[in-house]
Amino acid sequence: MFDHCLYFNTTALARQLERVWSEAFKPFDLTPSQAFTLRAVLAKPGMLHSELAGTLRIARATATRAVDGLVARGLLERRSTKQDGRESEIHPTPAALTLKDGLNDASSKVTARLKDELGDGTFAGFVEQAKSIGSHLP
Amino acid sequence: MFDHCLYFNTTALARQLERVWSEAFKPFDLTPSQAFTLRAVLAKPGMLHSELAGTLRIARATATRAVDGLVARGLLERRSTKQDGRESEIHPTPAALTLKDGLNDASSKVTARLKDELGDGTFAGFVEQAKSIGSHLP
DNA sequence: CCCATATAGTTGCATAGCTAACCAATTGAG
DNA sequence: CTCAATTGGTTAGCTATGCAACTATATGGG
Numbered sequence: 387m388f389d390h391c392l393y394f395n396t397t398a399l400a401r402q403l404e405r406v407w408s409e410a411f412k413p414f415d416l417t418p419s420q421a422f423t424l425r426a427v428l429a430k431p432g433m434l435h436s437e438l439a440g441t442l443r444i445a446r447a448t449a450t451r452a453v454d455g456l457v458a459r460g461l462l463e464r465r466s467t468k469q470d471g472r473e474s475e476i477h478p479t480p481a482a483l484t485l486k487d488g489l490n491d492a493s494s495k496v497t498a499r500l501k502d503e504l505g506d507g508t509f510a511g512f513v514e515q516a517k518s519i520g521s522h523l524p
Numbered sequence: 525m526f527d528h529c530l531y532f533n534t535t536a537l538a539r540q541l542e543r544v545w546s547e548a549f550k551p552f553d554l555t556p557s558q559a560f561t562l563r564a565v566l567a568k569p570g571m572l573h574s575e576l577a578g579t580l581r582i583a584r585a586t587a588t589r590a591v592d593g594l595v596a597r598g599l600l601e602r603r604s605t606k607q608d609g610r611e612s613e614i615h616p617t618p619a620a621l622t623l624k625d626g627l628n629d630a631s632s633k634v635t636a637r638l639k640d641e642l643g644d645g646t647f648a649g650f651v652e653q654a655k656s657i658g659s660h661l662p
Numbered sequence: 663c664c665c666a667t668a669t670a671g672t673t674g675c676a677t678a679g680c681t682a683a684c685c686a687a688t689t690g691a692g
Numbered sequence: 693c694t695c696a697a698t699t700g701g702t703t704a705g706c707t708a709t710g711c712a713a714c715t716a717t718a719t720g721g722g
Contacts, residue, residue, distance in 0.1 A: 404531075417677070
């Protein structure tokens with residue numbers, strides 16, 4: 387019925403992938419959103435909220451809530467900057483640091499598995515196209 | 525940072541497309557989900573909830589709620605079937621019938637515009653790949 | 663015929679996302 | 693220097709989605 391619809395097929399695929407990545411991060415008891423938020427901060431400790439929103443391509447409000455959740459879980463903490471009283475830096479706690487390699491490994495593993503199952507070229511080509519299409523949209 | 529991640533890029537694109545299609549259906553005061561639900565039922569009046577869930581590739585519970593919303597808006601109605609007391613058919617109301625062509629036109633228009641902006645081959649190829657990847661996932 | 667099992671749909675609870683409106687701090691034009 | 697405009701972040705309120713547990717109705721084996 388919506389066989390040729392870009393919206394329909396992309397959103398449906400996104401929901402399927404949500405399930406696959408949920409499974410991958412389940413050992414850490416983190417959802418994909420939480421895991422990606424954490425990975426972003428672990429890759430650049432001290433980043434600001436707006437920077438996180440940009441990195442994750444989500445709205446600032448959503449970034450606020452993602453950080454709230456991980457602060458409550460004891461994995462992130464906020465520190466206000468000296469220079470600008472509006473900003474606050476996001477830092478991983480020691481507990482988060484112990485997860486860093488595991489999270490990155492879990493991601494690599496699921497990626498490698500899918501590349502294997504789908505074919506390496508298909509995989510990379512699709513991701514490139516997704517980025518290219520996104521770059522043409524508002 | 526997540527430049528080569530299938531999950532990340534697909535979900536990010538899905539969110540962008542959500543915005544584009546929201547705009548397309550705004551004249552009808554319908555969200556994309558509502559519009560697609562309605563289009564599915566208009567294409568096959570009397571379909572059952574589980575069939576709708578299958579068509580839209582969403583969970584049955586989500587289909588229940590989508591129909592709830594459109595029943596409240598006076599666009600759909602439920603009718604229990606004679607044969608099986610568990611089932612209920614979903615039918616468009618007369619109000620919904622007047623929207624049918626408009627909705628399908630709006631979809632065609634946004635699709636045509638994107639095909640034009642992205643290139644016809646890119647568009648179709650991407651959709652095919654999305655379906656193919658989905659078909660390899662659980 | 664009756665109970666165990668299966669199926670259609672619903673409900674409860676939770677997550678993630680958005681926009682719009684807001685607060686607080688900074689900046690800059692006059 | 694002061695006040696208007698901007699900017700970083702938060703809050704409120706909404707939608708869509710999922711899973712798990714539930715209700716109610718069939719159905720089929722003994």
